Amino acid sequence: MGEDNEKCTIVVFSGEMDKVFAAFIIATTAAAMGMETTMFFTFWGLKAVQKGNPTGTGLFGKMLSMINRGGIDRLGPSKFNFGGAGRWMFKKMMKDQNVTSLPELLQMAIDLDVKLLACLMSMDVMEITQDDLIPEVSDVVGAATMLAEAQESKIQFFI
Amino acid sequence: MSEFSPEKTLDATGLKCPMPVVKTSKEIKSISVGAVLEVLATDPGSMADIMAWTKSTGNELLKSAKDGDVFKFYIRRVK
Numbered sequence: 286m287g288e289d290n291e292k293c294t295i296v297v298f299s300g301e302m303d304k305v306f307a308a309f310i311i312a313t314t315a316a317a318m319g320m321e322t323t324m325f326f327t328f329w330g331l332k333a334v335q336k337g338n339p340t341g342t343g344l345f346g347k348m349l350s351m352i353n354r355g356g357i358d359r360l361g362p363s364k365f366n367f368g369g370a371g372r373w374m375f376k377k378m379m380k381d382q383n384v385t386s387l388p389e390l391l392q393m394a395i396d397l398d399v400k401l402l403a404c405l406m407s408m409d410v411m412e413i414t415q416d417d418l419i420p421e422v423s424d425v426v427g428a429a430t431m432l433a434e435a436q437e438s439k440i441q442f443f444i
Numbered sequence: 445m446s447e448f449s450p451e452k453t454l455d456a457t458g459l460k461c462p463m464p465v466v467k468t469s470k471e472i473k474s475i476s477v478g479a480v481l482e483v484l485a486t487d488p489g490s491m492a493d494i495m496a497w498t499k500s501t502g503n504e505l506l507k508s509a510k511d512g513d514v515f516k517f518y519i520r521r522v523k
Contacts, residue, residue, distance in 0.1 A: 314462040317469035318500045384460045393466060 292438035293320040296431065299444055300329030300355070301363035302372060302387065308333075308444045309390035315440070316397035323438075324394070325431040326422070327404035330444075331411065333357055333391075334401060334418050346412030355417075357391050395421045402426050402434075448506055448518045450482035451475045457486045457514060464490040465497045472503060472521050480506065483517040490515055 293315040297308045308324065315322045326334050337356025341347035353359075365371040379386065385393070394401070401422045408414070408425065415425050424430075435441045454471045456464040464485040472481050483494065491508065494517050498505040504520040 310462055313466050317462065317466040318497055319469070382460060383458050385463055397466070397469075 291320045292434065293322045293440045293442075294431065294435040294438040295322070295324045295442040295444060297324055297326045297330035297333060297444055298328055299363070300332035300353070300360060302360040302375060303362045303364075304444050305330070305333045305357075305360055306387055306390070308442070309387065309394055311442060311444075312399050313390055313393045313397055316394065316399050320440070321400075322394075322397075323400040323402060323431075323434045325402045325404065325426075325434070328407045328411075331355065331403060331407060331413055331418070332360060334403060334422050335413065336417060336419055338417060340414070340417045341412040343412060349411055357388050358386075360387065402431065404428070404431075448480040448482070448520075450518065451479035453482040453484065455484050456490070457484050459485065460487050461489050461493065465493050468494065468497065468517075468519070469501070472501075472519065475521055477521050477523060479521055481519045481521065483519065485515045485517070486513055488515075490517075494519070 295308050295312055297305060299305065312322050312324050332353060332355035335355030337354055337359060339354055340350040361369065361372040362375050403418055403422050403425045405425045405427055452471065452475050454467055456467050464487055468483050475481050495505060498519060503522050506518040506520055508515065508517045
């Protein structure tokens with residue numbers, strides 16, 4: 286489907302439900318439109334592809350994980366989270382509108398062969414290992430790999 | 445509405461963006477090249493979105509019609 290070299294690269298920097306939601310909507314649609322799609326998860330974006338287990342080796346790393354241990358279904362909205370009440374509210378509102386949930390969108394992206402990459406440097410900073418990420422993250426890479434993908438892409442997003 | 449004798453019908457009614465397009469892209473691969481896929485949707489955005497999808501993937505939108513609350517699309521798989 287589509288032109289052979291149509292590519293779309295999405296840098297997912299944010300780890301909030303609403304922004305990650307936008308990233309996955311774009312990714313699944315781009316893949317559906319025949320584009321070879323890559324998502325590059327960095328910094329807070331890693332939360333979206335973490336399994337959700339406790340992480341970290343040092344005090345700060347463990348603290349980070351205690352405050353937010355990640356997992357696609359555990360992300361809160363960027364506004365109006367109110368300690369989790371907002372997350373529940375948005376999930377309910379989305380469900381009431383029959384909007385596809387984040388875990389389903391992630392699965393859809395995987396089924397559509399969206400390439401999921403994680404940023405090694407931010408993983409090191411946040412003390413997250415590849416074992417802490419869902420197995421569908423095919424590679425842990427650096428900025429140059431992402432840029433090489435982006436260079437070949439007609440469309441790039443930074444979310 | 446059988447003027448195109450679709451090989452398959454995708455019921456995407458009740459689904460919101462981007463699911464009608466995502467499901468269409470999956471379903472079109474399950475029919476043979478040259479065959480027609482019928483897509484039913486209720487999301488008003490699907491009217492513009494299915495058109496954009498066919499344009500960008502090179503499949504042919506034979507017809508789109510509104511039947512009550514349901515939008516019907518007839519798409520020929522081109523490749």
